[in-house]
Amino acid sequence: MENLTERGARLLGERLGVIGNGALIALLTLFFDWVLPRDIKTTYVIFDHLFRARRTDNSLVSSKSSWLTRLSMFSAWLGMCMAYLVWAPSRRLIMIYHGITGNGASLLIWSWLAMQNDGPRNEINKLQNVFLDTALAFLVSSYSLTHRPLLWGLTEWAFVRMGIPLLCIGASLYYFREKLSLARNYYQVRLSVWVFIYRGWDVFDYVEAQIVERLPRYLQHKWSSYQQGRPERARLSKYRYRPLDAGEIRLLILKRSPFYPSVIQAEIVHRPIYPPPYYEAVSYRWGSSELTEEILVDGCRFPVTTAAFSLLLARRSVWRERTLWIDALCINQEDLQEKSEQVQLMRDIYHRASRVIAYPAGDWRLRLAGSLIYQLWSLIYQYKTEKMDWSARSDEANQPRWRALADLFSNEYFNRAWIIQEIAVGQNTELYIGGTYIPWMVFAGVMNWCFQPKRKHLLIGTDNVGSIWRTGRTFEVCTRLPVPLGLFVSAILKLEVSTNMSLHTQNIAVMTSLRPEAESWIGSIGRFTHMIDLENLLYITFNFRSADPRDKVFGLIGIARNIGAAGDAILTPDYSLPIEQVFQNTARVIFSLRDRPTIHMLALAGIGYSERHRTMPSWVPNLCEERICYPYSNVYKTEGNFNASGELPQSLKIDDETNSLIVKAITIDQVLDLSEFGILDWGLEERDTIDLLKILPIVHSFVHAAIDLCEKHPGSPSAPIQMARERLWWALIAGRVTTEGPLRIPADEVFKEAFQHWLRHLDHLVGARSWSHYARLIEGIPGDDLSFIADGTETTYQFSVVDACWGRRLAITTSGRLCVVPPLTKVGDSVIIPFGSQTPFLIRKHHAHSEDAGYELVGEAWVDGVMHGEMMENVDEEFIRIS
Template identity: 25%
Template sequence: MAVPEPSHTAYKYEPLAHREIRVVRLYPLTSDNQIHCEIERASIDEHPVYEALSYTWGNDTNNIPIQVGSGSVISVTENLFVALHALSPAESPRTIWIDALCINQDDLAEVSHEVSFMKDIYTRASRVFVWLGPAADNSDEVMDYIGTLDGEPDLLEHKKWVYADTSSWDWDACRPWQPLPVSSQSVDAFLCRSWFSRVWIQQEAAVNPNTVVLCGQKEVKWHQLSSLAWSYQKPSREGFAKDTLSNDGLASSLLVLNIQSYIYEDVPALLIDILRDTTFCGAKDPRDRIYAVQALAHDEDLEKLMLVPNYNESVVTVYTKLTERFLEVQGPFILCWAGRYHQDLRDLPSWVPDWTMVNNELPSINFKASGEAQAYHTVHNEDGLRILSARGVTVSSISALTDPTAIFVTYRDQMSERSIFESFRKHIDACMNLIQTQKGSSQLEDNKRALWRVLVGDNDRNWSRLPKDYGEDLDSFPAWLASFEEEQTPSKIPGAYMELIETMDIRGAFSRRRLAIDSKRHMCLVPRTTMMGDLIVIVAGLAIPLLARSSEKGRLEIIGECYVHDCMDGEAWSELASSTQDLLFC
């Protein structure tokens, strides 16, 4: 593949007008196999005819110059250079939008402006090309198989399976298990390509129904690729796919299916849900975790929530602004995702969620810890900090904790069934030991009965509150657990016990968390980083309690959300309603 000599001057971008874009006119390869193109301007609202490219920039340390016009060059990454070769037409020029060429990347104001209507750019393209890269790791074999998948996934059917209650399914009525004609290793390598990890693909691949996937010299339609992901999720008589993949490529593909259901099936999606669902996606710029997905949401008050992209603002400023808008428009529910336990960014207020952190633990909306109390909160500057003042009550403090090493690790993090089970046994032992420290036989029995609810955050696998009789068939569990023999296998675990373990894994309620008892002898489920003396507080209008740590000047730092038994339906709030105060979170 010929590479031009960088003998020309760098291409000079002219400023764009409001909602104006540039498009690339890509010509056939020159006689010496070099890329040649021109860049033109057009108003997006005048419906220019163009295609669009979705790709990953790749390594930018060895950029390659390409010829633009008669005497200018633009340096592009090797991955884009290869993509341009693959897309170069045989005869007539091709008009295509490519971010690296059509946006002046050195002008942050222009980048911000163009990103603000990126959804329109991809939606209005006549076709979107997804470039996955050159052929490798048996990708031709995978692409050939994908090309045989003609059935377009039913988007609502997909959501029905994903969120279904599997306990009542008639598995015999499901299709028989059909192994795929390509190895799971090849499919896994295919879905591990860097394109699948980008947060921007949720917009680029979802908004245009005419999307084509290119890999090497092979081509398939997007709905065929979606069918591949769907085939790994749809249940068979033997359960879900035996070789179910766990990489982020599969998750990204399925998430695009969800996004498409929001768009084409008129299924509303909330911005908070999309932000949460895309935390595993990659983004070189953390601000893109918001900018890339906010236009996909369907909140009734979305215009009041959305930020105008501004790459001159810091990540902390952008995340804080969005949180303040959530507080103003939708109330304190956003605080469920906040806290030092979920933070990695420095200088971020503890009440602002850090969207760079993977956090798949969904705070439940099935509780009413603050009863019917109306939210009241303000945000102000103090000592150079953004302080959230929220009406609330302090319930108690942490007085006992399980050992931090006794953390239940979920199925996804383990290498074998045996290690999964041993992790679970260690965790239950730690919980029972903590319960035994409580004086008084009545309190001891109450805590034993409460344990099973606490282990799953009082929610079942489908995020519904547990029935009142939940746990009656688990009373003998600790004794059975202690007698579990080394030669036994987890497959012999009684049904009720196995359901508990699976629910803990699926819910994520106990994943990387600790059991605690507070100063009022409530059993609690708290973040792993909880310390003795940390406070349990309830904010007016918030469904679940928060764990907070005292800071200087009477302020509090949020550590994370928590489950406090017998306090989740307004009991503690009713008792303390006369002693509400302004809680100051820094």
Template identity: 25%
Template sequence: MTALRKRRTPSTASSQPNSIKRAKKSTQFHHYQPLQHLQQEIRLLQLLPGKPGSRIAIKLLTVSLNDNPEYEALSYCWGPPQPSYDIFIHVNSSENNEHQPTESISSFPVGRNLRKALDDLRHQDRPRLIWNDAICINQKDNVEKGHQIQLMHQIYTRAKVVCAWIDHNVRPRTSVFDDLENLGKGVELDDFYDPSYWYPVADIFRNEYWCRLWIQQELILAAKVDVYCRRDVFSGEQLLEFQQKVNVVKSQRTRLGGPEFVLSRYIDGNTSAEPTPEIFGGGVIQARINMREGREAQEAYSISLSSSSSSSSPRSPTSDGQSPSPIHGFKITRGLLASSLLNLFLQSSSVRMTNPRDRLYGILGLATDIAHGPGLEVNYDASPIWVYAQVFRHFIHRYKSLSFLCFNKSNPRGSYTSRKGFPSWMPHADVCWSSVNASKACGAMLATPHIVSIDLETLCLHAQGIKVDTIKHIDQINGDGRGWTPIPEWLDQMESFCRKTWPDANSSSSPLHERDDVTSLMFPWLSPKRYKNMWKLDKPDPARRVHLIRSLLAAARKADQKDLSTGDIIRGGYTPTNIIPMDVREECHPLHVEINAVVLFGTEGSRVGSMARTSDIRVGDEIWILFGCRMPIMMRPKKEEGKGSRYQVIGPAVVPGVMKGEVIKDAGESVDHGTTIILE
């Protein structure tokens, strides 16, 4: 391909006589004609034939999706806007002469990537009909952009083929691409001793293309994908199959160390122990599965809501003037939430976008639950935080739940967006759904009328709940959380923590750290089923937890080294090797992870609990149960004058004796009059 020609300022030429009716180049850029949005009109780009490297010429055609036009769609990474290059739009016009139409040519500036993509895709002997967002949408018209974005689902699902163009050279082509064609059809990743055999294929996925938000949506919606590595064309389905097989390690611990692990780290450029966050369910194929399961789950959920609402009694209006629905105890299933608007929004923190508002707008075509609930406004003039607030307003309306408050405020590895400027109640990248599913802190209140709304002007969340307790002291056990504290020292720290919480406890033969509520904080807060799926182990009961702790202490006393830690045990770094049974060593892994990921706290009411080590918990923070939130929430009262019942959300907490609705049950009927608070 010859070198690209940069844009040049057109030279000044004398006007042609009106009598000359021939093609002429305009010194003006192309002016768009308005689309009829009610008719679902879109523009298509007719890519005129030409030799490689010659100037790009196109025509723009206006069609209605109602007429089922046949076309392809282009998916590519926009890249930097400068330098830009002119392409030329041929426009037929009969304005000046009713009998002899003229053809004018308008220049249109495009970025380098689009210029190269069009050059690689065009035929030399015939035109090609393509939809492309940068040209087919008037990018300077925010109203048109809003309407066209709402058609994006249809545009990409109806395209005959989505042409994924990547600025990547695969020359020379080796035998690995022949094996790619048979991947999953008799050929598997581990058929080759050295995973680096697959690096030429993996190199395709190292391109920035795969990390862009809009591209994720385009590929997921596509009925068929052809991947263009410049002029080389590959089966999109086989490349996506490769992506699916590699990304399995991001959700299954048992795959760590295999070829998928090596290839995943190679693609992500990741040398750390933790996997890079997955993109939209672990890949395009998995996201398509999520969409299919999501539609089925949403239909079933809608039926259950209809059955429930038909038997409900009239209710008083909420603060935003709408009649509230009872918070139903909906089961937070993977099928229901994997392709939900909220979950896609949270996952989108790990993909790149030029406009932060696209974090919502770039996923609208994928969400399976947006047909239910208040309308979502596409408004590029609104602030990004206002745009994001619509996601959570929709979740409250659809699921009658506040469990999205159960999130960790720290930015995960691989996140491209910051929490700066977010309201304290608004999740950034992750909700602890596994812990949410194991909790029922609000008990029967899941079906009790309540006030809950998001004020889109102030961006405050109004909710009801009851205060449970106040933080008295905080302890960060195990120092910096790296897991190298000697086991006897760690247990001494645990005992000291317990003595602060229960200073009047009688001395007994059993240490306080062996109490059920304390040992439960040493293991992940998960349901037995989720625990088994994640760790391939049965969740230990109280007696088993005490046995494990005592076994670890006994091993530390028998070890040759005096500083034996839980980290040494799970890595096998101890002698003699027979000081601890294999089953205890395996069960030590989740314990090691948990005790190094949390801080412990004691309360004025003599309760104990834990929060993520990254949380900003302080003495004086309050534990609340909010109606409709399945986990206790740590909140900080606003002390400023005139703030009233206003709080800052710190995050979810695990508090034994509260997690199963015990507080709600003990409160009885008085709990109906919860306190109305404002979260900022």
């Protein structure tokens, strides 16, 4: 009972009340069944049916169902009432009728389905309960007309002859559970039986997913390929779009599907968006732009991509037509003017849709994830899961449903730039996977729960001890390693670049935080309303991807606020503009804003991350550049952030004549030398699996190259000897340690000693030839050296090193300061602190070597001893031109 949440306790009370209510009604009706005349009983049943029909209709009205649905449901109720009157007017069925419809047996029948009702419970869920248990009651009552002796015999056998003896035996065994070996064996057998049933259910889910999802898809694709090759298909004309009038959109009416594989047929209609018609807006990932499939639209051939074809297959129903809005089909992609006009309507299209369907696609295994999400939501809803020991079920991670959930969280759909707006503005957004609809906030809540530190091991993507699995830019470690083996290497091998979630799950969190109901989300960042400012939207979504890089701007304009009239005009979607021009226009609008800080956007700019030729100034954020490291600055919160410029406000302006950005800053230092190792990177592609022992030498080489750098430049006239070496432990973690959550806090002196232990362990273990050899080396380490591993200090330090240095390299300045810098930093680059900035930046003399050329921005850096405003007093400020 102590593990129940307040909601779970309330739900338990409701269920116990249901049982008591059902038992009481059953006893009363048992009495009245023998006393009341037949006419009174029949009249009661009629009014009971009508009362339930009225309650059903009220539920349909509140859920905004159509009149056709209301009429159909009322007809079903009326049919049940008439059938009772015709079939059983003179039977004593009141007891059975009320024993079930009084909700007593409803608990027993439907509680195992409560995972869908206990969490996101709405009027339709309640309606299903009311209707289904009454329909079942009618069937049971009807069956019992001629089989009452059989029904009573089964009841007597189940409860009297079997139930009571088993209850007595179970109670006795429970009482003597600590004294009798037989009782202990009984519990072991019971546990084995439970595990067997549990595993059997997993197998059933796996097979059922293949039959329901994989087989129909396979047959449909084969049939479609066959039909496309037929001569009569080739003689059909190709579909031609009709021009849209102002304020119009196209809607795709997807025709019903028969029970066998058939050609997908649809029609396209034009509708005004004001007032909005009834339609579903579908959010999905385009994938390849090659038109490999074909459907029939208005009797004409309509080529579509594989992704769009799979989407139409998933949305096609055998019961009714669906009215959809799908960007790839409802917008003429070859007409750039129409595309630009429709993109401006995109926010309204998704906001006014009756429902937004988020379709991540994926293979048939995702069907397993849908049911698991509802089970976990029900668990979170009812129990205090933080008190549960999840480490005891490490083998759970190997089950197909958990693998399916891990695949869902790493789906590339959540990395697509356009879905930010599509998810953020939808009033009723649901994730559709494997035939299951999941409210978006339920999905986000389960994701947040799964990625808590004590449960993340359930999403490990490999069965190989000592291996890691990469999803996007994140590494997860197999926690089933021997202790202290797993404790020692886990933090080195887990890369979580910004928060305690992977790249894709962080993207999910970003989109969720932009939704109106984000305030109620567990761990919500929705209270940060400034996140919907354009500069902050671009900053937190820079790692999203899009086939057309311009969409990383155009896809956010619809939800961004406070751009201003001039900005609205400049950033109007126009696909005829070059990519560089769109990025430059965006940067001009952002840096022209005077009412809020925008200088943090420079962290996404610079020439220090890619060797590709740039045709735009270095101060313009390159939003199509894929970086493996996140900026040091943070726009979500102010506490705990770096504050290199102190309290000084930003001062910058754009020089139109030279197309440069002029910032007020101070110059504090210059790069003297760089670590010979280069950047810290495992060198893996997405979803690569590698032996962890191959990563230890990489970390070892990176750290020792940093030590060599310190010994090469031990000090300076303004710094004591060995200052750099003594500060290395601090520089490797950028002065902060990463806690179990997304919080980064200043490190204390205990981590200095932890660094020395960690370094000795690396030297000791880097030569391990195998995991058995590694285990022997671990055992040879003195016990006191393992104390930092046991209490987690060393693990925290290792994790913080990877978090701070990933995708960057170490350098030292002329004054002996260690710094963490962009990969393409060069000796001689200057270190500046712009006013209003959280971090220092590196600049480089422009290659043009003219007086007006100014400097090129290299990128953001961490510099020891300047990150909290220490250099902002008694310094000479200057205006620096960045070209």
